[in-house]
Amino acid sequence: MPALNRAWLWLGVVLGVGAISPVRAAFTPSALAVNTSYRWTENISRASGAADFRDAAEYELGGQARFVRQLTPRLLARLDLDVAGWICPEYDLLDRLEFGPRLVLTRKIGLGPEAWVLAAETGLTARTGRLDDADSVAARAGLTLSKRFGPWFSTAVSGSWTGQEAKDAAFAVAHYAAEARVNFDPHPRARFSAGVGRRDGTFTVGASEMRFGRALAGALGPRVASYFATVPTATTELFGPGWVSYSVEAEVEEWWCEFSPVLTDRSSLALRYGRAHFTNRVDIEYRQDTVSLSFLYAF
Amino acid sequence: MRFDFLPTTGSVRGSGFWRRLGISLVLGAGFLGGPLAARNGFEAVVVDAAGELVSDVVLSLTPLDGQAMPPSVAGEAKISQIKQEYSPYVTAVRTGTPVEFPNLDTIQHHIYSVSKPKRFEIPLYEPGRSEVVTFDQPGLVVIGCNIHDWMSAYVLVLDTPWFGKTTADGRVSLADLPSGRYRLELWHPRVSKPLSREVTLGTTSGAEPLRLTLALRPDRRLRRAPTPGAGGAY
Numbered sequence: 001m002p003a004l005n006r007a008w009l010w011l012g013v014v015l016g017v018g019a020i021s022p023v024r025a026a027f028t029p030s031a032l033a034v035n036t037s038y039r040w041t042e043n044i045s046r047a048s049g050a051a052d053f054r055d056a057a058e059y060e061l062g063g064q065a066r067f068v069r070q071l072t073p074r075l076l077a078r079l080d081l082d083v084a085g086w087i088c089p090e091y092d093l094l095d096r097l098e099f100g101p102r103l104v105l106t107r108k109i110g111l112g113p114e115a116w117v118l119a120a121e122t123g124l125t126a127r128t129g130r131l132d133d134a135d136s137v138a139a140r141a142g143l144t145l146s147k148r149f150g151p152w153f154s155t156a157v158s159g160s161w162t163g164q165e166a167k168d169a170a171f172a173v174a175h176y177a178a179e180a181r182v183n184f185d186p187h188p189r190a191r192f193s194a195g196v197g198r199r200d201g202t203f204t205v206g207a208s209e210m211r212f213g214r215a216l217a218g219a220l221g222p223r224v225a226s227y228f229a230t231v232p233t234a235t236t237e238l239f240g241p242g243w244v245s246y247s248v249e250a251e252v253e254e255w256w257c258e259f260s261p262v263l264t265d266r267s268s269l270a271l272r273y274g275r276a277h278f279t280n281r282v283d284i285e286y287r288q289d290t291v292s293l294s295f296l297y298a299f
Numbered sequence: 300m301r302f303d304f305l306p307t308t309g310s311v312r313g314s315g316f317w318r319r320l321g322i323s324l325v326l327g328a329g330f331l332g333g334p335l336a337a338r339n340g341f342e343a344v345v346v347d348a349a350g351e352l353v354s355d356v357v358l359s360l361t362p363l364d365g366q367a368m369p370p371s372v373a374g375e376a377k378i379s380q381i382k383q384e385y386s387p388y389v390t391a392v393r394t395g396t397p398v399e400f401p402n403l404d405t406i407q408h409h410i411y412s413v414s415k416p417k418r419f420e421i422p423l424y425e426p427g428r429s430e431v432v433t434f435d436q437p438g439l440v441v442i443g444c445n446i447h448d449w450m451s452a453y454v455l456v457l458d459t460p461w462f463g464k465t466t467a468d469g470r471v472s473l474a475d476l477p478s479g480r481y482r483l484e485l486w487h488p489r490v491s492k493p494l495s496r497e498v499t500l501g502t503t504s505g506a507e508p509l510r511l512t513l514a515l516r517p518d519r520r521l522r523r524a525p526t527p528g529a530g531g532a533y
Contacts, residue, residue, distance in 0.1 A: 030406045033525055070407050070446060073422035111411050111420070113448035113521055148448075151519040188520050262524040270527040296525040 030068040030078075036061050037270075037294035044091070045239045046205040048284045054239045056090045060294075076106040082125070093238050096129030102140075119144045121160075133234050133245070136166035142177075154183045162201075169232035170245045175201020175252075189262040199252040203278065205286055209235070209242030220284070227282045248280040270294040339500040342472040342508040345465050345485065347515050352469030355389040356487045356513060357455045359462035363497065364479035368460050371395055375431070378442070378452055380408045380424075383523075385442060385452035389488060391462050392454060394437050401429035409445035416440050416456055439486070449523035453488050470508065476500050489515040 037060040045054035062084030069077045080102040088094035102123030109116040122141045129135065142160030149155070163174040181195035207215070212233075218225040233246040256274030263269060271293050278286035345356045362368065371393055379386045381403040392398060402408055402424050411420040416438030421430055422445070434440060434456045444450035455462075461481070463471040478501025485494040494513055 035525075035527075068406060068446070070409060070423055073409065073420070073445075076446060108445060111413055111445050112443055115445075151521065185522060188518055188522050191522065191526065258527065260526060262522060265523050266525070268524040268526065272527070294527055296527060298525045 031064075031066040032299040033064045033066070033297065034062065034299075035064075035084075035294055035296045037292055039290060039292040042289040043287060044088075044094075045243075046203075046278070046286050046288060047207055047211075048205070048286050049207070049211050052206070052208045052211055052239075054091065056088050056094070058086050058088045058094065060087075061085050074108050076108070078104040078106065080104070080123075086129075091239055093131040093236065094129070096127055096131075096134070098125055098127045100125040100137075114148050114150070117144075117146045119146070131236055131238065133168035133236055134166060134171045136164050136171055138162055138164035151188075152185055154185075156181050168234045170234035170236075170247050171204050172232070173202040173204055173247055175199045175203065179254075191258075191260045191262075193258040193260065195254075195256050197254040199254070201249070202247050203250050203252065204245055204247050205250075205278065205280075206236075206238060206243060206245045208240060209244055212244040212246070224282045224284065248284075250278045250280040250286075252279075253277045266299070267295070267297045270296065338474075339476045339478060340472065340474045341461075341476055341498075341500060342470065343465075343511050344469045344508045345471070345511050345513055346469060347513055352465075352467070353487065353513060353515065354465050354467045354469065355387075356465040356469075356471070356485055357389060357391040357457075357462060358465070358471045358473075358511075359391070359455075359457050359459050359484050359486075360473065360476065360481040360498070361459045361461075361484070362477070362479060362481055366477040366479045366481075371460070375399055376454075377401065378454070379403050380410075380444070380450070383447050383450060385444075385450055387452070389453045389455070389464060391464055392434055392456055393460055393462075394456055394458050395433065395435055396456075397431045397433045398454065399429055399431050400424075402426050407446065408450070410442060411445055412440050412442050414438070414440040417454075420445075449521040451520065455486055472508075485511060485513055487513060487515060489518060491516055 039058045039060065040055070041058070042055045043053045044056045045052060047053055062082065065081045067079040071077050082102065083097070083099040086094065086096050086098070100123060102121060104119050104121045106117060106119045109118065120143055123139070125138045125140070127134065127136045127138070140160060140162045142158055144156055144158035146154065146156035157180045158178070160177045162177065164172060166172045177197060177199040179195055179197035181193060184192045186192070212228070214220070215224055215228050228246070231246050231248055233244055235242060236245045237243050238245060254274065254276045256272060258270055258272040260268055260270040272291070274290045276288045278288070280286070341360065343358055345353045345358070347353050374396055376390050376392050376396055376398045378390055378398055379401050383404060383406070390398065400410055400421070405426050407426070408424045409422045410424055412418055416436040417432065417434050417440045419432055434454060437456045437458050440454040440456060442452040442454060461473050461476055463473050465471045480497055480499045483496050483498045490513055494511065498509070
């Protein structure tokens with residue numbers, strides 16, 4: 001059975017088990033939430049050469065159903081079912097639908113908002129879109145340790161692993177991630193957050209046909225040529241005729257900052273700026289900047 | 300002489316009856332003495348430093364001249380968990396009062412207090428359940444929910460029977476107070492130090508409500524609104 005079909009089967013099993021009424025009853029519905037966002041990405045194409053940089057806006061509409069159950073006085077189980085639709089008017093092959101379940105077990109060490117909280121998370125995200133090659137299922141597992149310090153500060157560190165199986169090997173990636181974040185709440189109606197992170201593993205990047213061909217021909221040196229000859233590639237036309245998507249081993253250093261004002265007790269905005277800097281195994285660098293504005297509403 | 304109409308155990312006779320009647324009259328006079336003597340009403344309006352009316356301020360009057368306090372009567376207060384909030388936010392009770400905590404939500408809660416006057420914890424608190432906690436020590440008790448960190452409530456436990464809470468118009472009124480001196484105290488979740496002053500009742504009548512100004516700290520309640528990428532509960 002092909003790997004992707006196996007992943008879809010697992011996703012179906014998880015969703016099917018979740019749909020069985022005793023399981024549903026065990027997880028009392030807790031909340032429903034929707035979000036919509038606008039995201040502008042500079043170098044959305046993840047290209048290394050400036051000539052191949054493509055910038056674009058994407059629009060997201062998402063929803064979440066959350067089921068929460070306290071299993072013991074200190075252990076909380078949470079099941080989130082997420083769905084999000086993305087549209088990119090400029091490069092419509094990026095249009096996609098993402099959905100999947102996420103199970104989080106949370107252990108609170110003590111009582112109250114200032115107690116240490118350890119959360120173990122696992123989830124699956126299925127992706128289907130206009131670009132068939134990129135249809136995929138990603139599994140994720142992670143640990144997060146968080147702590148609040150009074151009403152003003154809270155912080156969290158997390159580590160995770162993500163593995164994605166896709167129709168085309170160029171989109172099958174796996175990486176480890178570590179992140180630290182700090183939140184500053186100067187007022188109950190405003191939050192500033194910042195974080196730094198690092199990811200190691202394989203990532204999908206891209207190049208125009210001409211540039212990729214030159215690299216394969218040795219224009220960037222024999223080391224690059226021999227490495228690029230071994231990586232999974234796919235001609236996807238994502239950002240133009242002949243566009244090549246390929247998977248590379250890379251280290252990614254990221255940082256981001258965010259301002260999130262509260263509109264009402266149930267709604268908020270989030271304005272975020274983030275930067276990611278990729279360095280692949282043969283020292284080719286890719287930079288990506290993102291600005292997004294999101295609206296969140298919890299019912 | 301035998302008074303058969305009295306519920307007796309068979310030994311109440313003559314002088315015994317008169318003795319009991321006398322004791323009853325003395326106790327009754329003591330109990331009714333207040334209302335028959337001068338009784339006072341008290342009204343105040345509380346504003347903050349900006350002159351805005353403040354609700355949820357607990358005003359209490361503690362007698363300084365040994366005014367007789369009525370005995371505690373069996374009463375019960377209620378703090379509901381509804382729409383993932385505690386309601387009311389502020390409750391004032393007399394020492395020894397049982398407080399009911401009904402969970403009116405469709406989800407679980409985990410009520411707790413780590414405050415010295417009353418430490419307790421009710422985990423795995425299912426929808427529809429209602430437990431009673433008796434607040435038997437005076438002081439301030441802060442209530443939280445260990446699942447929903449933004450949920451909070453305050454219970455101010457007082458020895459005096461004369462207290463009240465300001466409504467949305469900043470007003471509080473008390474009735475049936477014996478004349479004399481009292482220590483007036485104001486408390487609010489955002490006050491850094493309770494306001495305290497002495498007042499004397501019975502010297503004036505039909506006075507305007509007392510206007511009291513309370514300096515409040517900024518609201519430091521935890522955010523409830525959704526946060527991007529956050530886990531929500533916990």
